[in-house]
Amino acid sequence: MSLVINHNLMSMNAARNLTSTYNTLSKSISRLSSGLRITTSADDAAGLAVREIMRSDIAVLNQGIRNANDAISLLQTMDGAAQVIDEKLIRMKELAEQAATGTYSSTQRQIMNDEFSAMRDEIERIAQATDFNGIKMLNATSGGIQQVLDVVEDANAFDSTKAFLSAFSDFASGETMEVVYTDHNGNEYAATIALTDSKTISDIMASIEAITSLNVDATWTAGEGLTLTDNSAGVSQLSVSFVANGDRYDFTTTTEGVNGRVKVHFGTGNDSSEDYYYLNKQDLTASGLGINNLSIATQASAQAALTVMDQALITKDQARAHFGAMINRLQNTVTNLSIQAENIQAAESQISDVDVAWEMTNFINNQIKTQAAVAMLAQANMIPQLAMNLISG
Amino acid sequence: MEANYFRYGETELKTSNPTKIILLLYDGAITFLKRSIEYAEKGDIKNKNIYANKARDIIVELNNSLNLEAGGEIARGLRRLYFFMDRHLMQASWNNDLKGLKDVAKLLASLREAWEDVYRQSPQIGSPDVTASRGITI
Numbered sequence: 001m002s003l004v005i006n007h008n009l010m011s012m013n014a015a016r017n018l019t020s021t022y023n024t025l026s027k028s029i030s031r032l033s034s035g036l037r038i039t040t041s042a043d044d045a046a047g048l049a050v051r052e053i054m055r056s057d058i059a060v061l062n063q064g065i066r067n068a069n070d071a072i073s074l075l076q077t078m079d080g081a082a083q084v085i086d087e088k089l090i091r092m093k094e095l096a097e098q099a100a101t102g103t104y105s106s107t108q109r110q111i112m113n114d115e116f117s118a119m120r121d122e123i124e125r126i127a128q129a130t131d132f133n134g135i136k137m138l139n140a141t142s143g144g145i146q147q148v149l150d151v152v153e154d155a156n157a158f159d160s161t162k163a164f165l166s167a168f169s170d171f172a173s174g175e176t177m178e179v180v181y182t183d184h185n186g187n188e189y190a191a192t193i194a195l196t197d198s199k200t201i202s203d204i205m206a207s208i209e210a211i212t213s214l215n216v217d218a219t220w221t222a223g224e225g226l227t228l229t230d231n232s233a234g235v236s237q238l239s240v241s242f243v244a245n246g247d248r249y250d251f252t253t254t255t256e257g258v259n260g261r262v263k264v265h266f267g268t269g270n271d272s273s274e275d276y277y278y279l280n281k282q283d284l285t286a287s288g289l290g291i292n293n294l295s296i297a298t299q300a301s302a303q304a305a306l307t308v309m310d311q312a313l314i315t316k317d318q319a320r321a322h323f324g325a326m327i328n329r330l331q332n333t334v335t336n337l338s339i340q341a342e343n344i345q346a347a348e349s350q351i352s353d354v355d356v357a358w359e360m361t362n363f364i365n366n367q368i369k370t371q372a373a374v375a376m377l378a379q380a381n382m383i384p385q386l387a388m389n390l391i392s393g
Numbered sequence: 394m395e396a397n398y399f400r401y402g403e404t405e406l407k408t409s410n411p412t413k414i415i416l417l418l419y420d421g422a423i424t425f426l427k428r429s430i431e432y433a434e435k436g437d438i439k440n441k442n443i444y445a446n447k448a449r450d451i452i453v454e455l456n457n458s459l460n461l462e463a464g465g466e467i468a469r470g471l472r473r474l475y476f477f478m479d480r481h482l483m484q485a486s487w488n489n490d491l492k493g494l495k496d497v498a499k500l501l502a503s504l505r506e507a508w509e510d511v512y513r514q515s516p517q518i519g520s521p522d523v524t525a526s527r528g529i530t531i
Binding site: 055058062065066069070072073076077080132133327331334335338342345348349350351354357358360361362363364365366367368369371372374375376377378379380381382383384386387390391 | 411412414415417418420421436438439441442445446447449450451453454455456457458459460463464465466467468469470471472473474476477478479480481483486487493496500503504506507508510511514515
């Protein structure tokens with residue numbers, strides 16, 4: 001991950017504002033600490049500039065850490081709900097097993113089926129209702145991941161999706177449209193779709209779907225544009241371009257977090273996999289688990305239900321495995337970002353455990369008390385406005 | 394609730410004795426941590442994370458505002474401690490480790506006690522009641 005700060009007017013403004021805050025601050029510290037020899041901004045302009053750049057780097061890293069931490073909480077919330085679904089599924093399997101033996105009357109089996117149905121309703125409710133800041137991850141509308149692609153406007157691009165549709169219609173017979181796309185491993189492919197006068201927009205959609213290595217469902221909705229649903233299991237971004245008549249139309253994801261997956265951005269840049277991950281939404285609804293029409297009211301249906309329940313448990317395991325893997329991955333990411341921050345801020349060796357931290361704290365506590373003036377200088381680069389924002393939470 | 398607890402005007406903070414700002418930041422971090430612990434005990438992951446993040450932001454800012462050139466051994470020691478607290482806090486939050494969160498609050502409380510001592514030694518600027526029973530027991 002690179003730490004290059006691109007030319008960015010907003011960040012330059014922020015840096016300028018920070019400079020003026022620093023100036024105010026150092027003046028007030030100079031006043032307050034009269035009699036103490038301290039380095040003012042005027043004495044050490046270069047040092048101050050370095051500190052500001054460091055602050056902005058650290059701020060970016062910390063925002064990344066915060067984003068990753070939020071994602072971890074999101075996943076923990078979802079996994080907690082999935083765990084409850086897990087318990088319900090196991091109880092349903094027990095009930096199915098019980099109902100599958102011949103030693104119960106149909107009335108008794110009906111009672112088991114009532115509990116079975118109640119469990120299923122509860123699973124449906126949990127999958128539909130569990131949210132984190134409005135983001136739901138247990139009721140993905142379809143299995144796997146899905147992304148909606150829309151037209152990106154550029155100098156040559158159409159100004160509306162309707163124009164895109166008419167552009168398709170305008171192609172003369174014998175022309176070709178090239179589809180260029182990057183798969184989940186970053187490999188670029190190209191496919192060609194021949195256009196004839198008789199081809200309709202749905203023929204073109206079918207041609208796109210026919211590209212097996214692209215593996216998407218393509219639908220065209222008038223007034224809304226083209227929707228490509230990614231059917232493969234990869235987690236990196238899929239990009240697709242259409243090239244025809246010398247123009248290239250790039251499509252990119254516009255509805256992340258709504259359909260199929262949630263993007264977690266933690267890096268300083270925007271390069272796939274180095275700077276962000278996707279968390280795949282899962283479908284743990286009754287229909288997603290395949291248990292929506294299940295009944296154990298008869299011995300035969302209960303026996304059939306056992307196989308379905310096994311499959312439902314596997315689906316649930318896969319969902320939880322994804323949550324668990326992403327939690328681990330994000331925790332590693334946070335650790336790496338912390339190490340970067342420590343490297344930038346020139347920390348000496350890490351404190352390994354809480355006992356060492358206590359020794360160190362007792363030592364520093366004593367130092368602060370006995371060298372009050374130095375202690376004040378140690379913590380002197382405070383920005384009052386920032387401090388106020390932090391504590392007013 | 395925080396709004397009332399930390400009702401300090403901007404002007405007051407800007408003209409404050411810097412040590413008072415340090416004390417307020419420590420108080421904020423300890424209070425947010427306590428709240429995070431309360432939510433963790435209730436199993437409220439979302440709010441646990443929100444308040445752990447707030448506490449963490451303050452620790453990060455305390456770390457950012459260290460002056461290693463002028464602050465000598467104290468600044469270097471604090472840097473190592475703030476980094477430790479940052480990491481320890483995050484890991485404890487991930488694992489719902491209440492003891493870990495309390496450890497960080499206790500470390501902060503110990504350092505706060507030292508800063509309070511500095512505040513008493515420094516010329517009193519701003520309201521004099523800043524140190525009145527702000528100690529927070531965990």
